[in-house]
Amino acid sequence: MASSSSSSSSSPPPPPPRRSVFDAAYIRAEFAAAGISPHFIPLIWKYVLQNPRCGDLDAVPSLPAAAYALLRQKFQPTTSTLTTAAESKDRTTTKLLIRLKNGESVEAVIMRYDTRLGKYDGKPRPGGVRSTLCVSSQVGCKMGCRFCATGTMGFKSNLSSGEIVEQLVHASRYSQIRNVVFMGMGEPLNNYTALVEAIQVLIGSPFQLSPKRITVSTVGIIHSINKFNNDLPNINLAVSLHAPDQDIRCHIMPAARAFPLVKLMNALQSYQNESKQTIFIEYIMLDGVNDQEQHAHQLGKLLEMFKAVVNLIPFNPIGSSNNFKTSSEHNVKKFQKILRGIYNIRTTIRQQMGQDIAGACGQLVVSLPDERSAGGATLLSDIEDIRI
Numbered sequence: 001m002a003s004s005s006s007s008s009s010s011s012p013p014p015p016p017p018r019r020s021v022f023d024a025a026y027i028r029a030e031f032a033a034a035g036i037s038p039h040f041i042p043l044i045w046k047y048v049l050q051n052p053r054c055g056d057l058d059a060v061p062s063l064p065a066a067a068y069a070l071l072r073q074k075f076q077p078t079t080s081t082l083t084t085a086a087e088s089k090d091r092t093t094t095k096l097l098i099r100l101k102n103g104e105s106v107e108a109v110i111m112r113y114d115t116r117l118g119k120y121d122g123k124p125r126p127g128g129v130r131s132t133l134c135v136s137s138q139v140g141c142k143m144g145c146r147f148c149a150t151g152t153m154g155f156k157s158n159l160s161s162g163e164i165v166e167q168l169v170h171a172s173r174y175s176q177i178r179n180v181v182f183m184g185m186g187e188p189l190n191n192y193t194a195l196v197e198a199i200q201v202l203i204g205s206p207f208q209l210s211p212k213r214i215t216v217s218t219v220g221i222i223h224s225i226n227k228f229n230n231d232l233p234n235i236n237l238a239v240s241l242h243a244p245d246q247d248i249r250c251h252i253m254p255a256a257r258a259f260p261l262v263k264l265m266n267a268l269q270s271y272q273n274e275s276k277q278t279i280f281i282e283y284i285m286l287d288g289v290n291d292q293e294q295h296a297h298q299l300g301k302l303l304e305m306f307k308a309v310v311n312l313i314p315f316n317p318i319g320s321s322n323n324f325k326t327s328s329e330h331n332v333k334k335f336q337k338i339l340r341g342i343y344n345i346r347t348t349i350r351q352q353m354g355q356d357i358a359g360a361c362g363q364l365v366v367s368l369p370d371e372r373s374a375g376g377a378t379l380l381s382d383i384e385d386i387r388i
């Protein structure tokens with residue numbers, strides 16, 4: 001008598017889970033293997049962008065039969081799900097909570113801005129209000145900066161390139177996205193391959209974002225900065241410097257030990273020589289830690305040789321046990337005055353807005369809406385900075 005266990009052990013393995021159509025390298029490879037022209041791929045992306053809730057790729061018009069068969073077998077329109085969208089009372093800011101296929105969640109933040117008014121007044125405009133989307137690149141982050149809510153989570157997972165792009169697909173339900181900043185959860189240069197692939201999709205059809213309107217913010221991963229211009233020409237680079245010397249940097253950003261300030265500045269100099277791009281310097285203002293006059297002078301000297309814009313960021317308390325306090329307005333203004341007046345460095349101060357929906361581009365940690373602590377801020381003035 002044949003044993004019943006032999007038939008169960010020979011049953012075929014389950015098919016691999018279906019992937020996002022926005023996982024660009026994967027869909028291109030699958031189309032190539034099936035002999036289908038890659039020209040159909042942007043048409044599929046366009047359909048999903050315009051129909052973000054479509055569950056079915058059979059509805060994409062005018063594809064060859066082989067493409068429908070492949071899509072049915074191996075792809076989904078999106079693999080992440082928009083679970084919550086919270087809008088601030090002044091309608092400048094919408095925060096999206098997005099669940100990934102691995103069960104983790106990330107946040108993305110839409111910030112609206114009307115160039116003619118210098119701010120957004122919440123009213124519709126002919127042609128639409130142009131918005132900036134702050135996207136996440138990782139769930140959590142292993143860099144462990146002591147002032148950052150995401151850093152307190154530790155590293156959980158990398159987003160795929162498709163999951164990065166899908167944040168824009170979900171956000172497009174609410175706003176026409178014109179700028180993208182990688183200032184949400186995670187260190188984008190620690191997820192480099194997915195970052196490059198996602199940006200290449202965003203600057204191509206059908207998204208057509210201008211490279212000048214995409215900004216990648218990094219803690220300063222030197223080996224990736226060295227190849228950034230080659231892989232992502234004309235994309236803006238923002239560096240979270242936060243201190244003018246190595247000791248303070250290591251104190252507030254433990255990962256800085258692996259990226260000594262001198263080597264980081266040398267890498268930035270080479271990057272600028274090659275790319276001719278302005279470098280955006282982010283500097284979080286921490287009371288008594290890095291906000292004194294001598295620090296402004298040190299920073300001014302450090303940046304004298306650069307074409308740089310400094311953005312001074314008021315620290316947003318994150319509710320963990322660190323003892324940081326935000327600098328007084330007086331200190332922030334004095335810091336700005338030194339950088340501008342003595343070192344002729346363009347220096348902006350980030351405004352705090354949208355506090356009623358808690359959490360900001362730059363201080364995101366995923367929680368359910370009713371668990372969020374108050375005091376978040378949406379950084380509308382970033383939009384001005386990024387348009388430069």
Ligand SMILES: C[S@@+](CC[C@H](N)C(=O)[O-])C[C@H]1O[C@@H](n2cnc3c(N)ncnc32)[C@H](O)[C@@H]1O
Binds near residue numbers: 188240363
């Ligand atoms: C969350 S990070 C993500 C991008 C990248 N990992 C980086 O550090 O540049 C984006 C920006 O938010 C800033 N940030 C983090 N925690 C903050 C806080 N509590 N208050 C204000 N800004 C904060 C970071 O320093 C960084 O400049």
Ligand code: SF4
Binds near residue numbers: 142144
């Ligand atoms: S500031 Fe950036 S690098 Fe530092 S922990 Fe937060 S997300 Fe990571």
